[in-house]
Amino acid sequence: MQGKILNPQLISGDDGKRYEYDKNDVVNLGNKDLALLTGSQVDFVSFDERVAKSIYIISENVNVSGIxxxxxxxxxxxxxxxxxxxxxxxxxxxxxxxxxxxxxxxxxxxxxxxxxxxxxxxxxxxxxxxxxAASKSLFKNYIIALIISFFGLSLLILAIIIMGVSAVLLFGGMLVLIVEIYFYKVHAELARLSGSSLFLWSFWINVVSVLLYFVFIIFAGFANFIFSLASAVSIIAWVLHFIAWWRFGKVEKR
Missing domain, CATH: 1.10.287 (Helix Hairpins)
Incomplete structure (x- = not known):
């Protein structure tokens, strides 16, 4: 029999009846979250009128509200x-x-x-x-990094207006250092929770791209080459970060 997932405990069968089920009976669930599969088509068997067994997901539905x-x-x-x-x-x-x-x-x-x-x-x-993951530090470090970035950028713009481009080296360098320390903590925890070192690799490669952008500001004579190199390195960091999240299927236990 076929039907549609209504929620993580209930399937609406094509026969008009509703069947309860357990996620352990979804054969091809893998690491997917049932809360994100609302509306997906399934094939199942039932030995009574209330319970579905041997459930196969045959057509996934993208549940945006669930995401x-x-x-x-x-x-x-x-x-x-x-x-x-x-x-x-x-x-x-x-x-x-x-x-x-x-x-x-x-x-x-x-x-x-x-x-x-x-x-x-x-x-x-x-x-x-x-x-x-019941982490008390991950989101906190992320928010701290964002707050420092926002207010730091405002102060940096003010410093540039008063002191000129030289302020980029003084205040910009200090700002980037502080922000990157907190973003390192975020990426290090993501790497630990996911078991993937790609989060840290993407972080360090992105740091290289930031340094290259600083060089781009300082040595205007090589602007085109340095900017292109910084952009290429930034794209590599972006690709690795995407792959790291793509592989993030479950929280690794310590």
Whole structure:
């Protein structure tokens, strides 16, 4: 018999009846979260009128509300992958500037919207992991890094106005160092929880790209080469970070 998952405990059969079930009876569930599979089509057998057994998922449904509301590793993984994946669209304005020497106003506005969406999705992913893993430090360190980044950037802009570009080296260097310390803590904990060193690899490679951007600011004579190199390194870090989240299936026990 076939039917549709209504929630993590109930299936609506094609015969009009509803069947209770246990997740251990979903044969091909794997590391998936049932809360994210609401609406998915399943095939099952039933030896009475109330319980479904030997359940196979035959067509998965993307449950967006479940992804956004559930605090689990599967939900966090989905949020992070969507956020990191959307990041690629933020390069569109740069491509327009590089090849056409202008950025349409509409793409500037879209860029802002994309940035907000990425921030929200990724923040929700970190929060979901911290809740699912019962971590007291992961989300806290992430928020501290964001707060320092926001207020630090405001102070840096003020310093540049007063002191000029030299402020980038003085205040910018101190700001980046403090922020990266907290982001290191976030990535180190993600690496521990997931059992994947790719989180740390992506972090350190991203640090290299940040340093290259600093060099780009200092040595304007080599601007094109350094900026291109920094961008390439940044993309490598982005790819590794995406793969790290893609492989994040469950919390590794200590």
């Amino acid at each position: 956004l509301s559930v605090d689990s590793i599967s939900s966090a993984r989905a949020k992070a992958l969507w956020g990191i994946g959307i990041l690629i669209f933020s390069f569109i304005p740069d491509i327009g500037l590089q090849f056409f020497n202008f950025i349409p106003d509409i793409w500037q506005n879209i860029g802002y919207i994309i940035g907000i969406v990425i921030f929200v999705l990724y923040s929700m992913a970190i929060y979901s992991v911290s809740k699912a």
